[in-house]
Amino acid sequence: MENSFQPSQSMNNQAGQMQPPLNHGGHEMFDAHEILATFINVLDQYVIFDQYIQDPELKQILKHQQQFITDLYNISVQTFSTGQKPDHSQTVYNMDQSNDVVYGMKPSQPKKPNTSIQEVSDQGLSAYMLGLIKSTASLLAMTSLEITNPVFRRVISDSVPNFIEMGYEIFLYQNKRGYYQVPQLQPQDMTAMMSSFVEVPVSPNPNQEIH
Structure with missing residues (x-):
């Protein structure tokens, strides 16, 4: 007489009901893990x-x-684990910096690696922040093209402009303090380059209704 436990059909059905929908592609699973691990990495370093x-x-x-x-x-964790809409929508990131950029180069000390923790400065810390945000924006843009679940894909793709805004905010902070200087070309060279392209006429769409 066998003593091994045989689960009933009703128990199998309950287990099946508890399992989240597996509505993700295989490649997407690896991308999602990389995205979520990157978010953790950014937050830990912050x-x-x-x-x-x-x-x-x-x-x-x-x-x-x-x-x-x-x-x-x-x-992201909610939408990845359930494949469904999260309990609240993603907001738009709004920065507090003005859009005024300081152009031109001013004399500054040459840069070099730190040799001790005491040498860490706001200039370096803001640069580390910018590097993290820029690399995360690139990752989100690249992986959103390969995500199959429509809800998770929308969350990730909608995050790209927000990370661009965060990166721009840090750049403006650095620029205002002379940490991130923006050189320009000679005015005549800039004018010549800005005038080197012209528009072309766009033919109307033959399927578009004319009112």
């Missing part, structure tokens, strides 16, 4: 940076971005 930032303005930028990315991480 926690480290927070200990060393001196400028209250940079600290406020970090806190603002940290809160936004944390919410995005939670939304």
